[in-house]
Amino acid sequence: MNASEIIKLKQTGIQAIAAAGGEQELEAVRVAYLGRKGHLPSIMKGLKDEDPAERGEIGREANAFKNDLMNAINARRTELESGGTEADALDHSLPGQWHSCGTLHPVNLMIEEITQIFRRLGFTVADGPDIETEYHNFDALNTPSDHPSRDIQDTFWLDSGALLRTQTSPVQIRVMESQPPPVRIIAPGRCYRRDTTDATHSANFHQVEGLYVDQGVSLADLKGDLTYLAHELMGPDVRLRFRPHFFPFTEPSVEYDFSCHMCGGDGCRTCKNSGWIEISGAGMVDPRVFEKVGYDPDVVTGYAFGMGVERMAMIKYGVQDIRHLYENDVRFLQQFK
Ligand code: PHE
Numbered sequence: 314m315n316a317s318e319i320i321k322l323k324q325t326g327i328q329a330i331a332a333a334g335g336e337q338e339l340e341a342v343r344v345a346y347l348g349r350k351g352h353l354p355s356i357m358k359g360l361k362d363e364d365p366a367e368r369g370e371i372g373r374e375a376n377a378f379k380n381d382l383m384n385a386i387n388a389r390r391t392e393l394e395s396g397g398t399e400a401d402a403l404d405h406s407l408p409g410q411w412h413s414c415g416t417l418h419p420v421n422l423m424i425e426e427i428t429q430i431f432r433r434l435g436f437t438v439a440d441g442p443d444i445e446t447e448y449h450n451f452d453a454l455n456t457p458s459d460h461p462s463r464d465i466q467d468t469f470w471l472d473s474g475a476l477l478r479t480q481t482s483p484v485q486i487r488v489m490e491s492q493p494p495p496v497r498i499i500a501p502g503r504c505y506r507r508d509t510t511d512a513t514h515s516a517n518f519h520q521v522e523g524l525y526v527d528q529g530v531s532l533a534d535l536k537g538d539l540t541y542l543a544h545e546l547m548g549p550d551v552r553l554r555f556r557p558h559f560f561p562f563t564e565p566s567v568e569y570d571f572s573c574h575m576c577g578g579d580g581c582r583t584c585k586n587s588g589w590i591e592i593s594g595a596g597m598v599d600p601r602v603f604e605k606v607g608y609d610p611d612v613v614t615g616y617a618f619g620m621g622v623e624r625m626a627m628i629k630y631g632v633q634d635i636r637h638l639y640e641n642d643v644r645f646l647q648q649f650k
Contacts, residue, residue: 314356315367319374322352323381330385336393343386353379419649420519420638423626424501427521430545431499434538436523439498441484443505444475449483453605454562462561468507477505481522482562485598485617488524489606494613495527501622512634519622526598526608526615532565535595535616539569546629547574554589563596563617574628583631590628593620 314322326346333339346352356375363371417425428438441449447458456463466479484500500522508514525534536553543551551574555567570591573584580586595618600610623635630649632638637645 314359314371315363316370316374319356319371319378323374323378326352326378326382327385330382330389333389333393336390339386339389339393343382346382347379347386416647416650418638418646419626419630419632420622422649423622423629424519424521426546427542427620427622427625428499428501430542431523431538434497434541436497436499436525439484439488439500441478441481441487441500441502443478443503444471445478445483446475449486450476450478450480453486453602454482455599455601455605456561460561462559466506469505478502479506480504481520481619482617484522485524485562486602486606489526489603489608494608494615496615497525497527499523510636512636513624513627515623515635515639517639518635520593520619521622523595523618524598524615525617526613528613530597530614530616532597532616535597535618538616539595539618543571546625547571550577552578555595558594558596560594560596562599562602563594564599566594566596568592568594569618571628583628592624593618595619 326342329342329345330339333342344351353375356371356378360368360371360375432438451458451460451463468479469477471477481500481502481504484498484502488496488498488500502519502522503517504520505517508516510516523538525538536555540553543553550572552572554570554572556570558566558568560566568591570589572578573581573588573590575581575583576588578588580588584590595616598615598617603610603613603615623638626632626638627635
């Protein structure tokens with residue numbers, strides 16, 4: 314038998330193996346091909362009569378004949394034992410393996426959302442250090458050491474005279490020191506104050522600072538942009554209101570409130586019946602601040618605002634206690650996707 318005849322016979326054998334419907338049939342095929350009186354011994358026996366030049370190749374094909382058929386028989390036997398083909402043995406309706414997937418922390422989610430909204434108004438994100446100099450955190454913000462408004466922020470001082478920043482406002486100074494106007498930045502980050510922890514206070518919290526400086530920036534721009542924020546964040550019916558206030562580094566200064574998104578301003582538990590929810594402080598950049606960073610207050614004006622991220626998250630997501638945000642209870646955290 315020459316090499317191509319052996320290959321043909323092998324293929325016939327493989328088909329017979331695949332068609333074998335049971336163990337007995339399979340055994341019959343095995344005997345017919347590989348058994349003592351089967352095809353393989355007769356191929357081997359005939360080998361010595363073949364042309365010596367072709368014997369090598371025929372020998373190789375005879376080996377392949379044996380190995381391939383044996384493998385096919387073993388595979389078919391496994392299939393028959395497991396009651397079907399290998400693919401049939403897989404139950405596709407079984408649940409897969411799930412990897413648990415993390416979620417964004419509500420504080421990060423809030424920062425992300427506020428950042429995206431201001432990006433659409435052309436703001437870029439700026440950053441500053443958590444460990445600040447007294448100059449950037451206070452003096453440059455028109456808050457000298459004898460200023461009474463330092464008291465509530467008298468805070469975590471380091472031996473070097475540096476401190477953990479009490480607000481994100483020093484980023485205003487750092488940005489203006491590093492570039493000429495115009496400036497349009499927001500600066501999210503961590504802040505630290507010597508506060509006793511309760512349902513609404515934490516010694517470690519987050520703010521987002523905003524600063525817009527150019528020629529002709531006015532309080533109307535501030536009101537317009539914060540109104541846009543209110544609409545994007547809380548819904549199109551939410552209104553904004555300014556109340557007079559004082560900050561050393563803005564003049565005039567305001568506190569701003571959103572109308573209550575729960576009751577629409579009629580008064581409810583969320584807004585303590587006032588119809589308004591206090592958000593944070595803002596105002597027009599004080600000319601003295603511009604002088605500190607070398608901007609000419611006769612040429613440029615600007616607005617600045619701050620907002621507490623935890624506070625915004627608690628308002629938006631209806632979180633009753635700020636401590637939920639820091640306890641790392643997965644049952645709480647995994648609700649935010
Ligand atoms: N930094 C102020 C605070 O922490 C908020 C603020 C920011 C006020 C910018 C005015 C302008 O209370």
